[in-house]
Amino acid sequence: MALRRINQQGIVLGIFAVMFVAFTAFLPGFFTTANMLTLLQNVSVLGILGLAMAIVVIGRGIDISLIAVLAVPPGLVLQMVQDGSSLPVALSVALLLSLAFGLFNGWLIAYAEVPALFTTLASGLFLAGFGQAALFKLDVVQWSPGLQGFEWLGQGQLLGIPMPIIVFALACGLVAFLLRSTRPGAYIYAIGDNPNTARVTGVPTRPIIVLQFVLAALIGCFAGLVMAASVNSMPTRIFNSTMIYDVILVVVLGGIGLSGGRGGVLNVVIGTLLIGTMLNGMTIMDVSYSGQNLVKGVVLLVAVIADSFLNPRNEETAQQGDI
Amino acid sequence: MQETFVKLRSRYWPDHLLGEILSKRWTETAIPMIVLIAVAVALSQAIPGFLSPASLGDTARQAGEIGFVVLGMALVVIVGGVDLSVGSMFALCDFCALYCLNVLNWPVPAVIVATIAFGALLGSVNGILIGYLRLRAFITTLITLIIFRSAYDLLLVGNSVKIASSMPDFPAWDFLGGGELFGIPSVALLYVVIAIFGHIFLTRLRPGWHITAIGGSRRSAYNSGIPVRRTIALCYVASGALTGIGALFFAARLGTVGGDVGVGLEVTVLTATVLGGITLGGGKGSVAKALAGTLIVLLITNGLTTLSVRGGYNRMVLASILLVAAMIDIRWLKNRNRIISKVYVAPAYHYLPPPPSTEIGKGGPFEQNDKLRDVSLIGLSRIESPEDVILDRHDNLYAGSRHGDIMKFHAPDYTRMEVFAHIGGQPLGMAFDRNDNLYCCIGGMGLYRIAPDGKVEKATDETNRSIWSVNDDSRLRLADDLDIADDGRIFFSEATVRYEMDEWPVDGLEARGNGRIICYDPNKNTTRTVLRGLKFPNGICIASDRQSILFAETFGCSIKRYWFDGPKSGTVEVVMDNLPGYPDNINLASDGNYWLALVGMRSPALDLAWRMPDFRRRMGKRLPVDEWLFPNINTGCVVKFNEQGKILESFWDLSGANHPMITSMREHRGHLYLGGIANNRIGRYKLDGADPNFVQYDKRWGKQA
Structure with missing residues (x-):
């Protein structure tokens, strides 16, 4: 019976632990302070995006447009500063853009009732197209002198710890506080658990859904700023990559079910660590990018299959319309 | 005077037809069809020669290739799932076809069979995982997307040169890629055949009804004895096989294996599916809807390419049309029954003179008694x-x-x-x-x-049946x-x-x-x-x-x-x-x-x-x-x-x-x-x-x- 209680979160944690121990034992140079920091730094952007995704997924939604919001508003900051605006002005414009984008998504999903998957698919396409057509001159927006000091967000250190890790930790704390200790957080869980019941109970479901997508957009924009600051540019073609799938994997592997209402910040951290450890280990082993992806996919599949054996879904308990 | 008008209007104006037409099942497909026609008209106005046979033939070729994939996706969505791995499967099948033909030098029929079987095999991976192991469709196909894609990338490393260096010349292969029969591209012909079969399958045959039933309510379908797991698994296999067919034509037409084959195809296909009005979550959908969705997406993307719009605007227009169409479609599906219930009742004019008295004491045959x-x-x-x-x-x-x-x-x-x-x-x-x-x-x-x-x-x-009645x-x-x-x-x-x-x-x-x-x-x-x-x-x-x-x-x-x-x-x-x-x-x-x-x-x-x-x-x-x-x-x-x-x-x-x-x-x-x-x-x-x-x-x- 004890086995029954192991959930996906436990499995992933287990795989993570096994992998971590194995890498420590067999990979020279893995378990060093420097490498640990690199590992964390590499996945912190993914982790921050995972937090944004988690907020939406817990509320039984999904946000495919996160990569667009990661690329476009921060890219706009770089572009505006390059064109001569001051950093605060550029930052506020980017924030407003993210805010408007989040509101737009939220309105479509909550009020126009277009499915979240479809809305964010299209709106992400729209935002990326908007950036490409109207905002950026080149695919990669370069760093400019006006941004002096801003790179600290991505490259600086505090007490010897790289800033991205600190930023990720801070974001985790904030989101955890939001989800666990505030009324809107509780509402998000209620909506994710059962939207109709939440609505009947008096939860303002539509405004809360809008709030989820606004938060996701703002966090996504923030992740983009961190990313731009750490690589000194914003490669806007990142929208075309499969990064969004990595984000979803972080969230789902960590144990936040796509059917909503379950999981929290801890799950995002676990998912991020697993992906980070795996990628880091394989990078040390010099596995090719495709090979890394293959291994990543197989490991994920094993985790999901193991979960399905330990927590079987059947035709009686499966939620209708839950894909 | 006014009453005469009301009387004439009620007698000659068919008020009742609106409600009866709206309650026909096929009106569900009305919005995608209207969007399709609007898009086609707008583009033919904007682009000279957009509706010329050459341009249409080209569109039909692409529509056929993607259309097969959309049919597979439609099947999977109707049964209540989703298949995100179609893009990677498409790439792998494309590779399979060209490898068999160019490197192994197999005869064309063997290549065709091998490619479709390979697609079905890839689909069966999804099918077994989702149907029998009951994993979640979204996350599972997301993972197989990554696995298949990286497998494709790894295969390319060793073989892309070998494939590109030999160009065997088979007439049958060229017919697949560029052949026409009666002026209709080969791929479109096969698509029509399969689409007609698909329509009959979904609307008239037992397995098709099982698929719709499972998508509509998995639990009820299970309890009424439908083999839910097998049916779901077979849908994914079919999706894989259909993707294989699409890839086969693609391989015959272009003959290339590039790193970007099938990248993002799942987004296009999903867009076509949803735009056609096939509801995510299952239970609703038809071949006609899949076709409408495919054509809308293709016409828009092709039209914008022809107009040589900058990449970014292209995306914006596509996204806007998607959102607006989805919004209208969803409101329409949601409110259709409400609209029907409001307009179905169509009162008519009916005049009766004052009735004879029934009161006690007034006399007459109707006088009340006990x-x-x-x-x-x-x-x-x-x-x-x-x-x-x-x-x-x-x-x-x-x-x-x-x-x-x-x-x-x-x-x-x-x-x-x-x-x-x-x-x-x-x-x-x-x-x-x-x-x-x-x-x-x-x-x-x-x-x-x-x-x-x-x-x-x-x-x-x-x-x-009355000939002219709508009901x-x-x-x-x-x-x-x-x-x-x-x-x-x-x-x-x-x-x-x-x-x-x-x-x-x-x-x-x-x-x-x-x-x-x-x-x-x-x-x-x-x-x-x-x-x-x-x-x-x-x-x-x-x-x-x-x-x-x-x-x-x-x-x-x-x-x-x-x-x-x-x-x-x-x-x-x-x-x-x-x-x-x-x-x-x-x-x-x-x-x-x-x-x-x-x-x-x-x-x-x-x-x-x-x-x-x-x-x-x-x-x-x-x-x-x-x-x-x-x-x-x-x-x-x-x-x-x-x-x-x-x-x-x-x-x-x-x-x-x-x-x-x-x-x-x-x-x-x-x-x-x-x-x-x-x-x-x-x-x-x-x-x-x-x-x-x-x-x-x-x-x-x-x-x-």
Whole structure:
């Protein structure tokens, strides 16, 4: 019976632990302070995006447009500063853009009732197209002198710890506080658990859904700023990559079910660590990018299959319309 | 003046068609189709030569390739899943085809089989994981997307040069890629074949219904014994195989394996699926929708490419169209039923002159009395809803019940009650034929025959379909009452073709001629509609000349006569009109006259409302059903009339204790038996001076030994 209680979160944690121990034992140079920091730094952007995704997924939604919001508003900051605006002005414009984008998504999903998957698919396409057509001159927006000091967000250190890790930790704390200790957080869980019941109970479901997508957009924009600051540019073609799938994997592997209402910040951290450890280990082993992806996919599949054996879904308990 | 206008409008303007058209299933596909046409028109205006054969042929080629993938996705979405791995499968199948052909130098048929089988194999990975291991479709296919894609990338590293360096020349292969038959590209031809098969499969074959059922409600499908796991798994296999077909044509057309083959295809395909109106979450979708979605997406992307719009604007336009179309589609699907319920009821103009008085002291044949106070009761609280009552030659009494049974009360005291026959629908009018078979109209089912031993047989449940009606009116919705002519032909009324039995008050609100009279000929086993456009035809009785029937139009408040034989064959004549109540069943009286039940009495308010169709339309839209003006059926009476249309006598229950509302009555051996569809008793009233030996079916068919 004890086995029954192991959930996906436990499995992933287990795989993570096994992998971590194995890498420590067999990979020279893995378990060093420097490498640990690199590992964390590499996945912190993914982790921050995972937090944004988690907020939406817990509320039984999904946000495919996160990569667009990661690329476009921060890219706009770089572009505006390059064109001569001051950093605060550029930052506020980017924030407003993210805010408007989040509101737009939220309105479509909550009020126009277009499915979240479809809305964010299209709106992400729209935002990326908007950036490409109207905002950026080149695919990669370069760093400019006006941004002096801003790179600290991505490259600086505090007490010897790289800033991205600190930023990720801070974001985790904030989101955890939001989800666990505030009324809107509780509402998000209620909506994710059962939207109709939440609505009947008096939860303002539509405004809360809008709030989820606004938060996701703002966090996504923030992740983009961190990313731009750490690589000194914003490669806007990142929208075309499969990064969004990595984000979803972080969230789902960590144990936040796509059917909503379950999981929290801890799950995002676990998912991020697993992906980070795996990628880091394989990078040390010099596995090719495709090979890394293959291994990543197989490991994920094993985790999901193991979960399905330990927590079987059947035709009686499966939620209708839950894909 | 204004009333004349209202009258003419109501007579000649087909208000009722809007609701009937909207309630057709195919209107669900209307929005994607309209979007498709709008896009095509807009692009053909913007781009010269957009609709030229060359351009269309090119579009058809691409549409075919992607179309196969969309068909697979549609199948998977209808069964309640999603397949994100189609792009990677597409790439792998493309690789498989070209590797088999260029490197292994297999013959073309073998390549075709290998590629499709390879696609099915990849699909079966998804199928086993999702169908049998019951993983979540979204996350599983997301993972297989990554696995398949990286496998493809790894395979490319060693083989892309080998594939590119040899270009074998097979005519069959070129035909796949660029061939035409009658000017139609090969891929489009195969697509049409598969699409037609897919349509028949989804709408007409059992496995297709299983797929829709599983998507609609997995739990119910499982509980009703559908092999849910196998069906789901096979859908993914089919998706893989269809993707393989698409990739095969793609490989034949372009002959390249590049790093970007199939990248983002899942987004395009998913967009096409949703845009076509196939609901994410399952249960709804069709091949036509998949095709519409494919064409919309392709036309837009191709059109924008041709217009050489900058990449970014291209994306913005595509995204905007997607969002707007999805929004309209979702609102449409969501509100369609609400719109239908608002516009389906289409009231017509119906004028009735002021009714004759029924008040006590005013005189006249309808003057109220309390004659029915002294009925004796049969089956009190043991029977429910005896719409019609009938007595056989042996004095036994039969009555329908709400539970779908015909009950038999045994003579002579009618206390012993048994179920004579179970039919399953509400029995309405009844009549015995020459051989003592009991014919019965069953609401919602049709005309049934019950042999003397209680064996139930369907006589008929459909008639000829009217050519110009939008609603399919071949099925019987509300067969109401019948009588049998000398040669055995059965004339029965169908009260309305637009509503179900429980919605009869709505038909009253509409006051449109929705009813008809149908003739069933048991000798030839044919059913034909003989009269249309009647206002709730109800009771039917063969007249004394045996060549005509008398029938009641409940909401027409009239009795008419229809000749089916003889010199006046085919003509209709009014016997009585402007009755003070709503006539129901008509039956023979012992003195050669007729009994008529008035199920309810008219009220001035509804009479006035019947002259104001717009008022009733507003009422139908704005008020809940229970606050509508309905025909009053709380009080009624039995009257006797002669063939000339003169009322001779009326019988009322003023106290309202036993028979406030009467739908049927039969005279038998000096007594009148009363039934009411909202009653829980049958009344037996002693008639003064009536023939004590009158047995309706002895008189009708002659005495039997």
